[in-house]
Amino acid sequence: MQRSAERIATISAHLNPSTSPHQMEGLSAANCRAKGGSPGFKVAILGAAGGIGQPLAMLMKMNPLVSVLHLYDVANTPGVTADISHMDTGAVVRGFLGPQQLEDALTGMDLVVIPAGVPRKPGMTRDDLFNINAGIVKTLCEGIAKCCPKAIVNIISNPVNSTVPIAAEVFKMAGTFDPRRLLGVTMLDVVRANTFVAEDLGLDPREVDVPVVGGHAGVTILPLLSQIKPPCSFTPEETEYLTSRIQNGGTEVVEAKAGAGSATLSMAYAAVKFADACLHGLRGDAAIIQCAFVTELPFFASKVRLGRSGVEEIFPLGPLNEYERTGLEKAKKELATSIQKGVSFVKK
Ligand SMILES: NC(=O)c1ccc[n+]([C@@H]2O[C@H](COP(=O)([O-])OP(=O)(O)OC[C@H]3O[C@@H](n4cnc5c(N)ncnc54)[C@H](O)[C@@H]3O)[C@@H](O)[C@H]2O)c1
Numbered sequence: 001m002q003r004s005a006e007r008i009a010t011i012s013a014h015l016n017p018s019t020s021p022h023q024m025e026g027l028s029a030a031n032c033r034a035k036g037g038s039p040g041f042k043v044a045i046l047g048a049a050g051g052i053g054q055p056l057a058m059l060m061k062m063n064p065l066v067s068v069l070h071l072y073d074v075a076n077t078p079g080v081t082a083d084i085s086h087m088d089t090g091a092v093v094r095g096f097l098g099p100q101q102l103e104d105a106l107t108g109m110d111l112v113v114i115p116a117g118v119p120r121k122p123g124m125t126r127d128d129l130f131n132i133n134a135g136i137v138k139t140l141c142e143g144i145a146k147c148c149p150k151a152i153v154n155i156i157s158n159p160v161n162s163t164v165p166i167a168a169e170v171f172k173m174a175g176t177f178d179p180r181r182l183l184g185v186t187m188l189d190v191v192r193a194n195t196f197v198a199e200d201l202g203l204d205p206r207e208v209d210v211p212v213v214g215g216h217a218g219v220t221i222l223p224l225l226s227q228i229k230p231p232c233s234f235t236p237e238e239t240e241y242l243t244s245r246i247q248n249g250g251t252e253v254v255e256a257k258a259g260a261g262s263a264t265l266s267m268a269y270a271a272v273k274f275a276d277a278c279l280h281g282l283r284g285d286a287a288i289i290q291c292a293f294v295t296e297l298p299f300f301a302s303k304v305r306l307g308r309s310g311v312e313e314i315f316p317l318g319p320l321n322e323y324e325r326t327g328l329e330k331a332k333k334e335l336a337t338s339i340q341k342g343v344s345f346v347k348k
Pocket residue numbers: 046047048049050051052053072073074075115116117118119120129133136140155156157158159160185186187188189216261262263264267
């Protein structure tokens with residue numbers, strides 16, 4: 001037991017940038033090389049040892065736009081970091097364990113992705129996670145405000161409809177709030193919508209683009225099937241079936257996993273797709289457009305254009321049909337409650 005604790009501490013020290021020259025003695029050549037890195041962006045994942053965090057860390061390590069990858073969690077980061085760091089891709093990987101290493105994990109980051117927190121079990125709503133996850137997101141965002149206030153922040157932790165308002169309040173109180181840089185990740189809804197619509201129409205999902213707006217829970221998830229590319233028409237029954245399947249995609253996975261958590265692999269895929277879009281925007285690439293939960297309007301998932309400073313343009317919803325207009329009213333009502341819950345949590 002003692003030996004294994006010492007070993008974890010040693011691995012952690014080797015992977016931590018604050019390791020002193022004295023502590024560096026005895027490191028392998030491979031670890032010593034891990035001091036700088038190729039040009040690119042610095043990305044931190046908070047909750048990196050979790051069900052989403054691990055595959056997300058692997059996919060970010062494969063991203064050529066990433067030069068430094070910081071993996072932070074309150075448990076198990078030394079093992080995950082050692083494992084990921086053996087991948088022969090460009091990004092230098094460093095691990096950080098526990099609150100005392102949070103500031104080191106965040107300092108200098110361009111993009112921070114947050115999948116920290118507990119997932120649902122069957123029978124729970126995302127809002128049932130609020131009591132635990134609200135405090136986790138608040139603490140992590142306080143660290144961001146202090147150590148990397150200019151970073152783009154991608155929030156995955158549920159309930160997104162409340163955790164993003166929590167993050168906004170924390171940043172406002174710290175005087176660092178920039179609505180262009182705070183984004184709730186609703187990409188999995190788009191990924192699911194593309195897949196389910198493609199399945200229904202017999203198309204390749206890579207050729208389908210469904211805008212999904214509103215929020216990330218139940219009726220707040222509002223797929224705009226009337227605005228699909230390529231343009232398609234649906235019967236009322238198809239619209240009802242597809243809308244309901246997209247809105248309940250998360251529950252479908254929670255029930256199939258039967259107590260072992262919620263979507264992790266498809267979420268890691270969606271998170272990296274979204275993070276990659278943010279990095280391309282930061283690099284100055286043109287026409288980077290995705291759906292995300294943004295903090296203007298005041299909070300609403302919309303189609304946005306990403307650029308050097310984060311969200312550079314929020315597109316209007318466009319023409320909605322009768323079914324979508326009704327859905328929008330339901331979404332706005334539920335969203336208002338979830339947003340207020342997040343704001344009150346920080347202000348109390
Ligand atoms: N936005 C979305 O579309 C979407 C999709 C899937 C899951 N989620 C949410 O993502 C969250 C994580 O899901 P998961 O399946 O990876 O859960 P998980 O339990 O497998 O992993 C969560 C990780 O967070 C870590 N953690 C807990 N407290 C922490 C803290 N204070 N600081 C840093 N790390 C901390 C845990 O140690 C764990 O490693 C859940 O809230 C889930 O509901 C969101």
